[in-house]
Amino acid sequence: MAGGVSILRLRAGFLVLAALTFISFSAGRWAATLLSLGWVWAALIGIAVAALIALVVIRLDRVAYFGIAAVVTLFGAYTAYDFARGPIDWSQGWALVAALVPGALLAAAFWDFRHLVGEIRAWANSRA
Secondary structure (H helix, E strand, O other): OOOOOOOOOHHHHHHHHHHHHHHHHHHHHHHHHHOOOOHHHHHHHHHHHHHHHHHHHHOOOHHHHHHHHHHHHHHHHHHHHHHHHOOOOOOHHHHHHHHHHHHHHHHHHHHHHHHHHHHHHHHHHHHO
16 A cells, blocks of 8 residues: 555554553552552553543544643653652753653654544545
8 A cells, every 4th residue: 555544553553552551550550559459450450541541532622632642741741750850869950851751752652643543544434
């Protein structure tokens, strides 16, 4: 399919997988720690969060999608910054640099995912 829409986009797929893993791991670990549950429960909560995220994100309009993407990206960057400042005890400058990595990955993942959803819809419509 040289000129057509391709269902396979490895870059977007890897970025979405990395972002979903990061968010699900953070949410599962946070909820399990808050409720004094073990790692198995944390994993189950993380899987449930990933499924809910996928269901909600696919049905959003453009403005709501980018608003939520901005909030989640800022939360991910702040989580990395807070971890670097707290438990690791890095300087403020290095913590900001460390926060840019998940922030940039999350932003790129949301951007690519939006385009990937459009391509999957176009591919599905071309099959019908």
